[in-house]
Amino acid sequence: NVILAIESSCDETSAAIVCDGQVQSNIIATQKVHEQYGGVVPELASRAHLQHIVPVVDQAIKTAGIAKDAITAVAFTQAPGLIGSLLVGSGFAKAFAQSLNVPLIAVHHMQAHVLAHWIEDPKPAFPFLCLTVSGGHTQIVLCRSHLDMEIIGETLDDAAGEAFDKIAKMLQLPYPGGPLVDKYAKTGNPERFAFPIPEIREYDFSFSGIKTSVLYFLQKQVKENPEFVAENLADICASVQHTIVKTLMKKLEKAARHLKIKEIGIAGGVSANSGLRAALEAYGAKNGWKVYLPKFEYCTDNAAMIGITAYYKMLLQQFTDLSAVPSARTQWDQNG
Ligand code: ATP
Ligand code: MG
Ligand code: FE
Numbered sequence: 001n002v003i004l005a006i007e008s009s010c011d012e013t014s015a016a017i018v019c020d021g022q023v024q025s026n027i028i029a030t031q032k033v034h035e036q037y038g039g040v041v042p043e044l045a046s047r048a049h050l051q052h053i054v055p056v057v058d059q060a061i062k063t064a065g066i067a068k069d070a071i072t073a074v075a076f077t078q079a080p081g082l083i084g085s086l087l088v089g090s091g092f093a094k095a096f097a098q099s100l101n102v103p104l105i106a107v108h109h110m111q112a113h114v115l116a117h118w119i120e121d122p123k124p125a126f127p128f129l130c131l132t133v134s135g136g137h138t139q140i141v142l143c144r145s146h147l148d149m150e151i152i153g154e155t156l157d158d159a160a161g162e163a164f165d166k167i168a169k170m171l172q173l174p175y176p177g178g179p180l181v182d183k184y185a186k187t188g189n190p191e192r193f194a195f196p197i198p199e200i201r202e203y204d205f206s207f208s209g210i211k212t213s214v215l216y217f218l219q220k221q222v223k224e225n226p227e228f229v230a231e232n233l234a235d236i237c238a239s240v241q242h243t244i245v246k247t248l249m250k251k252l253e254k255a256a257r258h259l260k261i262k263e264i265g266i267a268g269g270v271s272a273n274s275g276l277r278a279a280l281e282a283y284g285a286k287n288g289w290k291v292y293l294p295k296f297e298y299c300t301d302n303a304a305m306i307g308i309t310a311y312y313k314m315l316l317q318q319f320t321d322l323s324a325v326p327s328a329r330t331q332w333d334q335n336g
Contacts, residue, residue: 001072001314004057004096005307008089009081009109010135011040012300013052017064017071018307023119024064026297026304027056038175039165046084053092060303071100073319075310078106079327080136086326094322105310106320108332109301110134111149113267114141115312116298116305124292129261131252133276134268135161135176138248140203140255146312149332152259153203153251160244161270163207167214167240171229181237182273188238190275193217195243203255210243241275249279253287265292272299 007014011034016026031048034040061068076093077086090106097104114130117123128143138160140153158166161178168177195217198209218236221228229236256264266280277293284291298305313319 001311002066002070003073003075003105003307003310003314004060004071005075005107005303005310006053006057006089006093007077007109007301007303007306008049008053008085009077010085010301011045011048012302013049013056014301014303015053015057015060016303016307017060017066018304018311019064019066021308021311023304023307024066025060026302027060027063028297028302029056035175038169040082042082042084045082046088049085049088053088057092057096069100071102073097073103073105073310073314074100075105075107075306077109077112077306077326078320078324079330080109081326081328083326083328086328090324090326098322103319104322104324105313105318106324107306107309107313108330109306110137110139111147111332112305112309114143114149115146115309116267116294116302117265117292118146118312119298119304119308120295122292124263124265124290126263127259127261128263128265129252129256129259130264131248131266131271132268133160133248133266133270135159135165137268138205138207140252142259142261147316147318151332152255153205155205155207156200157206157208158211160205160207160248161268163211163244164270164273166211170215170218171233171236178270178273181241182275184234184237185241185275188234188236190238190242192232192235193239195239197243197247197250203251205247205251207244207247210240210247214240241273245273245275245279248276249283253283256287256289262287262289263292264289265294267294267299269300272296
């Protein structure tokens with residue numbers, strides 16, 4: 001089977017071709033228009049998707065070296081995401097599928113972030129425990145099979161990526177700040193400043209407290225020394241990153257221990273973070289885990305992960321019809 005997959009949930013317009021479970025192309029256009037606003041502006045995102053979608057799909061087909069009529073199914077991100085952005089991708093997918101007279105496959109974006117681990121070898125064995133950390137979500141997901149997933153822990157407030165981005169904004173770094181915090185953290189001292197790790201039940205998380213404590217800390221320091229941020233940027237970034245990573249890893253370790261699972265991975269945009277990647281390796285060595293890290297291009301939003309998820313849905317004949325509507329928020333199994 002040959003799947004054309006489309007991802008348009010936020011500020012990346014992406015298209016991929018997946019043939020028999022192998023990714024043949026994965027084109028990603030990241031929208032630049034939001035930088036000047038310090039965050040994603042939903043209306044501008046929808047318009048940029050409209051501009052990008054045709055050239056991105058064209059390039060995905062060309063790069064894969066296939067003919068358009070070789071496509072046997074069209075997949076799209078149905079939820080969750082910005083509704084206007086999802087509508088562009090789903091509308092395009094429906095029209096494309098109808099014009100080729102092939103079936104449609106609706107994909108849940110967060111399930112796809114986890115299944116990014118099945119794009120390339122080595123692929124995890126089941127049961128697999130995945131920490132999904134992105135701009136909008138922080139979840140510990142127990143995967144019993146490709147499509148049988150259960151969220152066993154999640155954030156009660158901000159997502160980890162959101163905490164990175166909001167703290168970066170306090171440090172006057174441009175949006176999205178997560179990768180820049182990572183960059184500056186590399187030369188900083190992670191033990192220099194201490195921020196509290198909240199006590200939250202079971203496998204859940206909370207990141208709004210860390211955000212607030214960093215804010216108060218910076219306000220106090222800047223009052224005494226207006227140059228505090230500029231003079232200590234690397235140490236602040238390293239300390240913040242250390243706190244967020246430790247918060248994430250402690251819960252992942254707790255879940256892995258209780259469930260006695262040793263196949264462990266991370267997914268989502270924040271899994272590109274070098275501190276988190278190093279921590280996963282270190283905790284893995286300590287606990288005897290087999291650890292899985294997706295390639296960088298499959299961490300942040302991309303259509304390859306949508307295509308691979310669609311591939312497993314196609315094997316089970318989980319198609320959707322033209323009446324399928326996108327949704328800003330939904331649980332796992334409302335699509336398909
Ligand atoms: P969701 O998947 O929850 O709908 P999203 O699609 O916006 O949200 P992703 O594209 O998966 O999220 O991830 C984007 C997030 O990842 C941003 O918050 C960004 O700052 C963060 N991020 C990317 N690279 C890094 C990095 N190296 N260090 C820390 N954070 C990072
Ligand atoms: Mg994005
Ligand atoms: Fe995402």
